[in-house]
Amino acid sequence: MDRTPTVFERAIRGDSRPHTPVWIMRQAGRYLPEYRALRKKVDFLTATKTPELAAEITLQPMRRFPLDAAILFSDIMTPLEGMGVPVEFNPGPVISDPVRTPAQAAALRPLDPAATVPFVAETVRIVRAELRRDAALIGFSGAPFTLLCYLVEGGGSKEFMAPRRFLRAEPEAAAKLLGLLGDSMAQYLLSQAQAGADALMLFDSWVGLLDAETYRRHVVPVMRRTISAVREGTNLPLIYFPNRGGHLLEEVRGLEVDVVGIDWTVPLSTARGVLGPNQSLQGNLDPAALFGSETELSAAVGTVLAEARGSRGHVFNLGHGINRTTDPDRVAFLVDQVHEQSAGALET
Numbered sequence: 001m002d003r004t005p006t007v008f009e010r011a012i013r014g015d016s017r018p019h020t021p022v023w024i025m026r027q028a029g030r031y032l033p034e035y036r037a038l039r040k041k042v043d044f045l046t047a048t049k050t051p052e053l054a055a056e057i058t059l060q061p062m063r064r065f066p067l068d069a070a071i072l073f074s075d076i077m078t079p080l081e082g083m084g085v086p087v088e089f090n091p092g093p094v095i096s097d098p099v100r101t102p103a104q105a106a107a108l109r110p111l112d113p114a115a116t117v118p119f120v121a122e123t124v125r126i127v128r129a130e131l132r133r134d135a136a137l138i139g140f141s142g143a144p145f146t147l148l149c150y151l152v153e154g155g156g157s158k159e160f161m162a163p164r165r166f167l168r169a170e171p172e173a174a175a176k177l178l179g180l181l182g183d184s185m186a187q188y189l190l191s192q193a194q195a196g197a198d199a200l201m202l203f204d205s206w207v208g209l210l211d212a213e214t215y216r217r218h219v220v221p222v223m224r225r226t227i228s229a230v231r232e233g234t235n236l237p238l239i240y241f242p243n244r245g246g247h248l249l250e251e252v253r254g255l256e257v258d259v260v261g262i263d264w265t266v267p268l269s270t271a272r273g274v275l276g277p278n279q280s281l282q283g284n285l286d287p288a289a290l291f292g293s294e295t296e297l298s299a300a301v302g303t304v305l306a307e308a309r310g311s312r313g314h315v316f317n318l319g320h321g322i323n324r325t326t327d328p329d330r331v332a333f334l335v336d337q338v339h340e341q342s343a344g345a346l347e348t
């Protein structure tokens with residue numbers, strides 16, 4: 001579709017833009033009273049599987065704040081059901097029958113998004129029709145390693161020892177499972193692109209648990225394969241977020257993504273030092289900064305914007321998901337600060 005590129009898209013390409021675009025990881029969620037009110041009436045799974053509800057939740061933060069992008073309300077675990085793995089939420093994901101053997105891994109089927117998770121594309125269509133034209137809609141999936149973490153562990157964990165063990169004890173089964181997840185997520189992302197998403201994001205929330213050599217050996221090949229499968233089907237911008245992966249950035253440099261998301265533990269200038277000035281970055285305010293005074297928050301925004309200078313493009317975000325006890329008024333202040341402080345600085 002022919003249309004004017006959004007500020008978000010211009011920032012990613014490094015084109016002239018009126019301000020730095022901003023969105024917030026987990027912007028649709030529990031810190032918003034309107035989300036909590038809706039969730040009193042309907043459980044999380046039903047909300048993700050009912051397009052009208054998922055679209056409404058996606059749009060909630062967009063009505064409150066002048067954010068530059070919306071992110072589809074769903075979960076990285078949502079498509080796994082379509083691969084033969086039932087997932088419950090309490091409130092994090094729970095898989096009652098985790099994958100612990102090569103036979104269990106081999107029993108999973110490739111995802112056919114249209115047949116098994118049609119509600120996701122339908123949500124994208126509804127949101128895109130209702131969202132402001134000058135805001136981008138981000139579709140997303142989990143990255144293969146992070147999904148393997150939940151599949152093998154059976155739920156959340158601090159250390160994810162079971163998947164890290166699986167990678168070493170059953171390397172062939174692990175490689176096959178990662179490949180299946182990568183191919184499936186590429187199809188899943190493409191189905192969101194086809195439905196009208198403006199950008200696609202891969203969340204690698206737990207990849208920081210791996211050392212660089214293990215990442216290079218077990219994860220880089222499947223990331224390359226996943227990224228090229230997405231690239232074959234679309235030229236939408238692709239964002240990769242290797243959470244807590246500061247020590248992995250040399251490996252990440254070789255991945256052909258448009259934007260690398262950086263968590264708050266790595267200064268953007270340090271990330272640029274490894275990834276180079278041509279790599280657009282996303283991030284990376286500490287979510288806890290929203291609990292400081294307005295003066296401190298404003299200064300922290302200034303620091304992130306200054307750190308980003310020198311990179312081709314920058315999308316302002318937190319360095320990880322917003323905490324559920326955050327005051328929404330602080331989010332309003334943050335978004336205004338990003339827009340005000342960056343106004344005019346990136347026009348050519």
Ligand code: 1CP
Pocket residue numbers: 024025026027028029030039044071072073074075076077089091092093140155156157203205243321
């Ligand atoms: O209402 C509730 O009680 C459910 C809480 C909740 C929400 C609001 C979960 C369960 N997921 C979500 C939405 C969600 N999850 C989005 C929506 C869009 C937005 O960002 O606004 C997105 C993008 C996700 C992605 C997601 N889910 C990630 C990747 C990002 C990250 O935080 O690293 C991960 C790791 C998950 C798993 C998950 N789902 C839910 C929870 C509580 C968790 C974390 C579990 C854990 O601690 O391991």
